[in-house]
Amino acid sequence: MINVYKFGPLDKICDPSPFCVKVEAYCRLVGIPYISQCGARFLRSAPKGKLPYIDDNGTIIADSSFIINYLRATYHDTLDDHLTxxxxxxxxxxxxxxxxxxxxxxxxxxxxxxxxxxxxxxxxxxxxxxxxxxxxxxxxxxxxxxxxxxxxxxxxxxxxxxxxxxxxxxxxxxxxxxxxxxxxxxxxxxxxxxxxxxxxxxxxxxxxxxxxxxxxxxxxxxxxxxxxxxxxxxxxxxxxx
Ligand SMILES: N[C@@H](CCC(=O)N[C@@H](CS)C(=O)NCC(=O)O)C(=O)O
The missing domain is CATH 1.20.1050.10 (Glutathione S-transferase Yfyf (Class Pi); Chain A, domain 2)
Incomplete structure (x- = not known):
């Protein structure tokens, strides 16, 4: 299971960081299950000192764009196939x-x-x-x-x-x-x-x-x-x- 390290919800949204929301929104679009791990304390273990980062059974990836590229390559989504x-x-x-x-x-x-x-x-x-x-x-x-x-x-x-x-x-x-x-x-x-x-x-x-x-x-x-x-x-x- 993928763990997504993020800050935590703000009002109606799942995170005050658009980068954290981006990763969750992508997972939900594709249907990739994940567990949210919430807390600014995770900045201390974040490889680049920023959130989000993910842990996919021991594979750690930081930065929303690298995370999405990794998920795309690993789970082979067809989400963008209709784009020219x-x-x-x-x-x-x-x-x-x-x-x-x-x-x-x-x-x-x-x-x-x-x-x-x-x-x-x-x-x-x-x-x-x-x-x-x-x-x-x-x-x-x-x-x-x-x-x-x-x-x-x-x-x-x-x-x-x-x-x-x-x-x-x-x-x-x-x-x-x-x-x-x-x-x-x-x-x-x-x-x-x-x-x-x-x-x-x-x-x-x-x-x-x-x-x-x-x-x-x-x-x-x-x-x-x-x-x-x-x-x-x-x-x-x-x-x-
Ligand atoms: N390029 C990164 C940016 C991530 C980022 O800027 N995260 C901010 C929150 S919006 C952060 O963790 N800031 C904490 C800090 O700089 O100490 C990504 O796409 O994930």
Whole structure:
């Protein structure tokens, strides 16, 4: 059985990390059984110091993209067989946009906006013992601030960051258009990637930011996210692949 090491649920979603959600959403799409192992403590055993990672009967793989490549090679799924080479290239480029750009907009909104800070502190760190509960969040926030600065997103103003986020959301909305899934009426692995980030913007109610309000104005993205959530997380019996 595959163990997926992740943080744990947030609101309606299975994890606050889109990378962890991506792996679970992929497993659910393909029908690969797994066990969730939840806790930030698993960062200490994570091969790359980040979550998710998996343990498949002793084979340990870190990083959501490497995990999905490994699962695809090991379990021979046919999920993307209906995609043309051009569609696969588009899915690849959009995955990079989500993982390397839109993710940082999410990170900024949660960790840097003043009203979200006490909420995040309570949600992510409340189970620590009293003294650590004060110190660890401050260190973690400093680490995220530094990462945002080094990546480059953190050098923009709040307005600019949300403009960048809105451009990515518009591109996703245009790609989805009026289809059920991003590449037609059958799901593919990219739908798991899109769900992983859209769920953070659309299904999580704990945090507030203009970019989360904006995400909820794209009717097709909201419908897609709710449909994927319903089919693969709430009602797995209704899988249509
Ligand atoms: N490229 C990695 C990114 C994973 C990642 O950034 N995970 C974050 C949570 S969203 C993490 O574990 N951060 C903890 C840390 O940096 O200490 C993947 O695709 O899995």
């Amino acid at each position: 080479l051009t569609e696969k290239a588009i899915a690849h480029a959009f995955t990079r946009m989500i993982d390397e750009n839109l993710y940082w907009v999410l990170s900024f909104a949660r960790w840097q906006l003043a009203p979200n800070w006490p909420i995040l502190k309570n949600l992510f760190f409340r189970e620590l013992p009293p003294l650590l509960r004060e110190i660890v969040p401050i260190l973690a926030r400093a680490k995220v601030t530094s990462a945002l600065h080094k990546q480059g997103m953190g050098r923009h103003s709040e307005t600019e960051i949300f403009e960048i986020g809105a451009q990515d959301l518009t591109a996703l909305s245009d790609l989805l258009s009026d289809k059920t899934y991003f590449f037609g009426d059958k799901p593919c692995s990219f739908d798991a990637v899109a769900y992983s980030i859209l769920a953070q913007f659309i299904l999580s109610d704990s945090f507030s930011a203009p970019i989360f309000d904006k995400a909820k104005t794209y009717d097709n993205l909201v419908n897609f996210t709710q449909l994927f959530h319903q089919r693969y997380f709430l009602d797995p019996a209704s899988h249509d692949n």
